[in-house]
Amino acid sequence: MTGLVIQMPLKLVSTAVIGLFAVAVLTALLGWHGLRRLLDVPRVPRPRALYLALGAVWVGLVTIGSMAAGTLLLLRDHQRVDPGTRLADVRCEQNGPDHVQAELKMPLAASPELYDFAGAACQVWVRQVQLRPGLGLLGVRVLSRIESVGPVRRPVVNPERGWLDLVARRVETISVAVPADAQVHSVLVSSGGGPTLSDNRI
Numbered sequence: 461m462t463g464l465v466i467q468m469p470l471k472l473v474s475t476a477v478i479g480l481f482a483v484a485v486l487t488a489l490l491g492w493h494g495l496r497r498l499l500d501v502p503r504v505p506r507p508r509a510l511y512l513a514l515g516a517v518w519v520g521l522v523t524i525g526s527m528a529a530g531t532l533l534l535l536r537d538h539q540r541v542d543p544g545t546r547l548a549d550v551r552c553e554q555n556g557p558d559h560v561q562a563e564l565k566m567p568l569a570a571s572p573e574l575y576d577f578a579g580a581a582c583q584v585w586v587r588q589v590q591l592r593p594g595l596g597l598l599g600v601r602v603l604s605r606i607e608s609v610g611p612v613r614r615p616v617v618n619p620e621r622g623w624l625d626l627v628a629r630r631v632e633t634i635s636v637a638v639p640a641d642a643q644v645h646s647v648l649v650s651s652g653g654g655p656t657l658s659d660n661r662i
Contacts, residue, residue, distance in 0.1 A: 469540075469599030472528055479525030486518050524594075530627045531591065531600055536617040538589060538603035539567075543650045548606050552582035553642040560640050562609050577610040582638040584609055584647060586655040590630040604649045607633055 490511075539547060548566050555561040555576060562582040565572040575582075587607040591600055608614055624631070634654045638645055646658040 472531060472595075472598040472600055475598055476525060476528035476532055479521050479528060483518065483521045483525055486514065486521065490514060490518065526623070527592070527595060527627050528598065530623040531595055531598075531603075533618045534589065534603055534624070534627065535600075538587075538605040540600055541588070541602040541604045541649050545604070545649050547586065547604055547647045547649050547655065548584075549644050549646050550582065550584055550609075550638045551642065551644045552638045552640045554640050560610075562638070564606060564609055566606075573609070573614070575609040575612050577612060579610060581640050582610060584636045584638055585633050586636055586647060586649065587631065587633045588649065588654065589624070589628050591627055592629045595627060602649075604655070606647070 493506075493511075539545065546567060548564055550565075551563040552560055558578055558580065560577065560579050560582055562575040562577075562584075563572045564575065564584075584606060585608045587605050589603040591602065595601070606614060632654075636647055636655050636657055638657065643659065647655055648658050649655045
């Protein structure tokens with residue numbers, strides 16, 4: 461939870477909260493006026509242009525608030541990418557004939573994740589999500605996560621339900637080969653390029 465709070469830019473959180481609150485207020489206002497008109501309650505006539513303007517504002521607020529909220533949900537499974545961000549530490553070693561064990565340590569995790577599978581090296585699949593330009597103004601441009609280690613897909617906190625298309629400009633999954641040398645390697649990502657591997661020999 462602490463890591464999640466650290467990753468959340470204040471502008472993004474403020475936009476999501478204020479935008480969705482404004483949507484709720486405007487929805488109640490428009491609903492009340494619609495109900496009064498439906499029940500033929502006496503009221504002061506308002507120009508049609510006013511309701512068209514309020515409707516356009518409502519659509520804009522729904523879009524902005526939903527994009528900000530969707531990005532916050534993505535941050536539960538992804539890491540915000542800055543130049544030279546260390547996404548994870550990986551150690552791969554032989555664990556029998558044609559069999560390897562991978563140890564994955566996320567920066568904020570209390571303990572490493574262990575994976576056993578067949579192979580001569582460990583393939584780590586890195587998912588990078590390039591967000592739409594407007595979200596860059598709120599402090600988030602690129603998100604990334606370790607999608608799978610070898611053939612094993614890592615679990616997610618928030619299963620995607622179609623809202624990724626709302627916030628993502630481009631999504632790609634890139635493979636990084638980690639040699640089975642029992643050494644710790646860091647998977648580095650940046651907003652300007654794909655993942656790379658760095659040696660941390662200890």
